[in-house]
Amino acid sequence: MQNENVPAINKRVAVMDLGTNTFHLLIAEGPADNFNEIFHIHEGVKLGEGGINKGVIQSLAFERGITTMQRFQSYIQAHEVHIVKAIATSAIRNAVNGNDFIAQVKEKAGIQIELINGEQEAAYIYNGIKASGCLTEDNALVMDIGGGSVEFIIGNKDEVLWKQSFEIGAARLMDKFHQTDPIPLQSIKELTRYLDGKLGELFKAALQFKPSVLIGSSGAFESFAEVIELEKGKPFDLKQTKVYEFDTDDLLDLIERLAKSTHAKRTAIKGIIPVRVDMIVVASLITIYIMQKLGLTDVTMSSYSLKEGVLADMLA
Numbered sequence: 661m662q663n664e665n666v667p668a669i670n671k672r673v674a675v676m677d678l679g680t681n682t683f684h685l686l687i688a689e690g691p692a693d694n695f696n697e698i699f700h701i702h703e704g705v706k707l708g709e710g711g712i713n714k715g716v717i718q719s720l721a722f723e724r725g726i727t728t729m730q731r732f733q734s735y736i737q738a739h740e741v742h743i744v745k746a747i748a749t750s751a752i753r754n755a756v757n758g759n760d761f762i763a764q765v766k767e768k769a770g771i772q773i774e775l776i777n778g779e780q781e782a783a784y785i786y787n788g789i790k791a792s793g794c795l796t797e798d799n800a801l802v803m804d805i806g807g808g809s810v811e812f813i814i815g816n817k818d819e820v821l822w823k824q825s826f827e828i829g830a831a832r833l834m835d836k837f838h839q840t841d842p843i844p845l846q847s848i849k850e851l852t853r854y855l856d857g858k859l860g861e862l863f864k865a866a867l868q869f870k871p872s873v874l875i876g877s878s879g880a881f882e883s884f885a886e887v888i889e890l891e892k893g894k895p896f897d898l899k900q901t902k903v904y905e906f907d908t909d910d911l912l913d914l915i916e917r918l919a920k921s922t923h924a925k926r927t928a929i930k931g932i933i934p935v936r937v938d939m940i941v942v943a944s945l946i947t948i949y950i951m952q953k954l955g956l957t958d959v960t961m962s963s964y965s966l967k968e969g970v971l972a973d974m975l976a
Contacts, residue, residue: 672698673974674741676732677967678773680708680751680807680831681935683725685732686967687739692975693791697899699739703728704935708751708807708831717755725761729769736771745970746773749781750808750829778825782811785877786820787969789813792962794903799869803950804877804965805943807831811877812862814869822865828858830880830939833946841923843941848919851942855949866954874956879936880943881961884914886931896931904961911959912951915944 677684687699705728711718717725729746736744746765752758753775762773776784785804789795795817802813808829814822837843837851876884885904888911889896918926918941926937936943950956 671743671975672739672741673743673971674732674736674739674745675967675970675974676729676744676746676771677965677970678707678725678746678748678752680712680749680809680829681706681939682807683707683728683732684967685735686971687736687741688971688975690975692972695971695975699735701732701735703731704933706831706935708829711755712751712808712829712831713835715754715756717751717757717761722757722761722764726764726768729765729771733769733771743974744771745974746771747784747966747970748773748775749966750778750806750825750827751831753777754808754827778809778811778827779823781809781966782813782823782825783820784966784969784973785811786813786815786823787972788964788966789875789877789962789969790817791968791972792902792964794875794960794962798873799871800873800875800960801866801871801950801954801956802875802877802962803947805830805879805881805946807939810946812865814865814871821869824861824865826858826862828855828946830943830946833942834939838938838942841938842920843945848945851945852949855946859953863953871954871956873958873960874951874954875960875962876947878961878963878965880940880947882963883932883936883940884911884944884947885961887929888914890931898963902963904963906959906961908957908959912948915948918944919948 672689674687683705684702688695690696804811806829811825837847886896
């Protein structure tokens with residue numbers, strides 16, 4: 661059911677963030693600055709599996725994606741949603757059969773997918789981070805590590821100063837550099853050189869705007885926070901945690917352990933969801949790389965990201 665004329669306060673909206681690894685469905689209603697979450701589910705679809713750097717969605721991943729979208733449609737109908745928005749990012753954007761996937765989702769699940777570019781993706785992420793309340797007058801560097809791309813945004817609570825999307829997501833980096841477990845030191849050196857070559861525009865922007873804090877947008881940063889808190893014997897509920905400020909030593913210690921870990925060790929760590937067990941290694945390495953390269957020791961996690969940015973837009 662789609663009805664654009666429902667008053668904003670009564671709108672029940674569904675947002676789908678169709679990422680390279682995970683498909684999210686968020687159903688909410690109410691005002692943009694204080695929405696009420698009705699339903700939220702994420703599925704580890706792994707759309708980029710086996711094809712992310714070849715620019716193709718492999719057949720098994722394709723089918724998983726279609727099946728997940730059909731399931732999402734059943735949730736949307738059950739919750740009597742007024743407006744639906746499905747956003748596709750890097751994996752679908754860059755796949756030769758991405759448009760075929762979009763057409764089949766429309767045909768088999770009745771959902772029209774909107775394909776956005778990296779600039780739009782970064783803009784939505786900023787809106788989500790802003791809605792979480794973690795931005796201040798000081799300039800921050802927001803980093804959103806997706807499976808296909810990584811978005812960097814420099815801004816504050818009033819404006820975006822610079823933003824760019826880079827096709828260096830965790831699934832791509834894992835495919836290139838993390839073939840042996842634990843990841844060899846030589847692969848880490850090659851990954852570092854690769855990032856040096858890819859992120860020149862970011863370094864220029866950081867010199868100009870001098871961000872003083874790193875804000876990690878959901879994803880791996882949620883896992884970092886959850887693992888750290890659970891290891892301290894404290895409860896951790898993401899639904900209750902919009903913003904989390906890391907103790908730098910805790911974060912660096914965890915990143916070092918993850919970089920040296922085996923798949924079996926990571927699987928046994930409470931707080932890492934199955935779809936992130938392997939990709940969290942390269943996500944850890946890119947996090948410490950950015951911290952060291954830009955001298956950022958203050959790190960915050962926002963559980964809000966693209967989908968909350970889209971949601972704020974829809975409810976406004």
